[in-house]
Amino acid sequence: MGPDGIDIEAVYTRYGPMVLRRCRRLLKHEQEAVDAVQDTFIRLLRAEERLDGHALSSLLFRIATNVCLNRIRWRRRHPEDPDEALLRHLAEQNGAEDRSLAGRVLRRLFEQQPESTGLIAVLHWVDGMTHAEVAREVGMSVSGVRKRLRRLEIDARRFQEMESKDAV
Amino acid sequence: MPSEPIIREWLVERAILGELPEGVELTEAERRRKDELQAQDAGILRSYPASVVAARVRARLDEASTPPAVPLWRVALPVLGPLSALAVALLVVGLPESTLDRPLSSKHQPETTRIKGSGLVVVRKTDAGTEALRPGDNVAQGTQLQLAVRLVGPAHAVVVSVDGRGIVTPHLPDRADGPAPFLEEELLRLPHSYELDDAPAFERFILVSSAEPFESALVIDAAEQLAVDPAGAREGQLVLPDSFTQQDFLLRKVSTP
Numbered sequence: 001m002g003p004d005g006i007d008i009e010a011v012y013t014r015y016g017p018m019v020l021r022r023c024r025r026l027l028k029h030e031q032e033a034v035d036a037v038q039d040t041f042i043r044l045l046r047a048e049e050r051l052d053g054h055a056l057s058s059l060l061f062r063i064a065t066n067v068c069l070n071r072i073r074w075r076r077r078h079p080e081d082p083d084e085a086l087l088r089h090l091a092e093q094n095g096a097e098d099r100s101l102a103g104r105v106l107r108r109l110f111e112q113q114p115e116s117t118g119l120i121a122v123l124h125w126v127d128g129m130t131h132a133e134v135a136r137e138v139g140m141s142v143s144g145v146r147k148r149l150r151r152l153e154i155d156a157r158r159f160q161e162m163e164s165k166d167a168v
Numbered sequence: 169m170p171s172e173p174i175i176r177e178w179l180v181e182r183a184i185l186g187e188l189p190e191g192v193e194l195t196e197a198e199r200r201r202k203d204e205l206q207a208q209d210a211g212i213l214r215s216y217p218a219s220v221v222a223a224r225v226r227a228r229l230d231e232a233s234t235p236p237a238v239p240l241w242r243v244a245l246p247v248l249g250p251l252s253a254l255a256v257a258l259l260v261v262g263l264p265e266s267t268l269d270r271p272l273s274s275k276h277q278p279e280t281t282r283i284k285g286s287g288l289v290v291v292r293k294t295d296a297g298t299e300a301l302r303p304g305d306n307v308a309q310g311t312q313l314q315l316a317v318r319l320v321g322p323a324h325a326v327v328v329s330v331d332g333r334g335i336v337t338p339h340l341p342d343r344a345d346g347p348a349p350f351l352e353e354e355l356l357r358l359p360h361s362y363e364l365d366d367a368p369a370f371e372r373f374i375l376v377s378s379a380e381p382f383e384s385a386l387v388i389d390a391a392e393q394l395a396v397d398p399a400g401a402r403e404g405q406l407v408l409p410d411s412f413t414q415q416d417f418l419l420r421k422v423s424t425p
Contacts, residue, residue: 008222016221017209018181025177034216039397041225055187061178070399128174 006045015057019064026068026122036071040064058137062119069118120148175201184209228396288327288375288417289316293361306422309366315339316357317375323413324348325377326387327358332369332402332421334395337362338388339373345385348378364421370402373417380411 019040023033040063116138123129123137124145131149135142173195180202182188194202291298293312301307317325317340326348327340340358341349364371376387390406397404406414 008225009218012221012225013213013218014185016216016218017205017212018185020212020216021177021181021205021208037216038221038225038228041221042228045225045229055182055185057182057185057187061181070397123178127178128176129178 008041008045011044011056012041015060018057019060022061022064023068026065026126027071032071036064036067039067043067062137065119065122069122117148117152120145121152124149173197177201180205286318286320286375286377286413287415288373289318289355290314290373290417290419291316301419303417303419305419307364307371307419308422309364311364313362313364314357315362315373316355317351318355319351319353319377322350322352323377323379324350324381325375326382326384327373327375328387328391329362329371329373330391330395330401331365331367331371332398333367334398334401335367336388336391336395338384341384343384345383345388348376348382348384348387350381351377367421369421371419371421372402373419374406375415375417376406376408376412377415378412382412 016037019037020033023036023040024030027033027036040060043063043066044060120134120138120140123134124131129137131142131145134140135145138145140148175195175198179188179192179194180198183194183198183202184206188194290301291314292301292307293314298314301313307313315327317327319325324347325340326338329337329339331337339360339362342360374387374391386408387406390408394404394406395401402418406412408414
């Protein structure tokens with residue numbers, strides 16, 4: 001048993017495959033995904049993020065997403081550009097005008113946005129959750145989620161404009 | 169809009185676990201995906217058995233929560249005290265005249281608040297001389313940095329850095345073991361400059377000081393533990409006794425053109 005009386009083996013046996021698939025999908029790297037699974041269960045056991053009435057699957061999915069986003073932030077400037085897959089998801093599933101904007105969104109996500117905004121953006125644009133579903137997942141109001149996403153898009157557009165001006 | 173139906177993997181996963189929100193149903197494509205994923209579960213648990221993962225998680229938790237071992241100085245203070253003083257004496261004697269002892273480049277005078285309080289002073293070597301940096305400044309691979317420790321009173325101090333790859337580098341002392349040097353000067357320039365490598369994202373310098381002697385390995389171990397998690401490496405606090413003071417100086421790494 002771990003802290004908080006959680007039976008790690010039992011929880012892993014039930015939820016581990018889901019967590020690993022989540023990490024594989026976001027990180028696209030097997031060993032990193034395996035490490036991220038451990039990080040996820042460590043966060044769970046440290047009770048850094050509470051159940052708050054959510055199903056354990058929901059909590060672990062959220063923790064795993066945050067763990068992966070942190071890892072992606074960390075390696076963002078790696079020459080292999082490993083967030084390309086996530087960028088593609090954003091470009092394809094966002095419905096945004098073009099890949100360029102998605103790239104700006106992603107860059108803003110990984111540079112200056114709080115962790116919760118990154119989570120919201122990925123749940124909405126990558127996982128296809130509606131605003132209401134994201135709101136339920138992260139414990140915010142629907143309008144709060146909409147506002148965060150809108151602000152992120154505006155920020156990304158402004159960033160894009162600034163870059164365009166600089167390029168002239 | 170995407171041409172293929174979006175498979176809501178998160179809902180599929182919950183369906184596998186029997187935790188699908190009430191009133192939500194999977195599409196036909198999602199039901200097929202559910203069957204595919206369910207077939208993977210046994211293989212994943214064979215490749216990464218629960219007993220192995222759980223043991224690793226427990227070990228990492230234990231490492232993080234175990235209080236630092238009783239420092240050597242608690243049992244050997246009479247010996248280490250003079251050694252610390254000797255180490256500092258050697259350090260000071262060996263120093264070339266510091267650019268930090270002179271006014272910094274007039275164009276980039278450091279803020280009074282930073283220079284007067286305890287903490288780290290970081291300057292960048294430039295063709296024209298030196299340039300004081302502020303926390304959060306951008307730096308690039310190849311930049312030569314000179315560090316100095318500013319203290320409001322004598323203390324034992326260690327300086328380490330953690331970079332964007334999670335690599336921990338000791339700067340003061342420049343080895344991972346031995347006692348933390350006892351600094352009596354208000355401002356001590358470290359004996360070696362430091363050239364930034366190609367580690368991405370950031371370089372974070374951490375000054376740990378204490379009125380009481382301690383082993384530098386305590387700080388190195390804590391930094392290595394912190395560096396396991398990228399977010400922790402960038403922003404987290406070292407797990408050290410409350411009597412230790414920690415101050416950091418984060419520089420953002422930017423790509424060279």
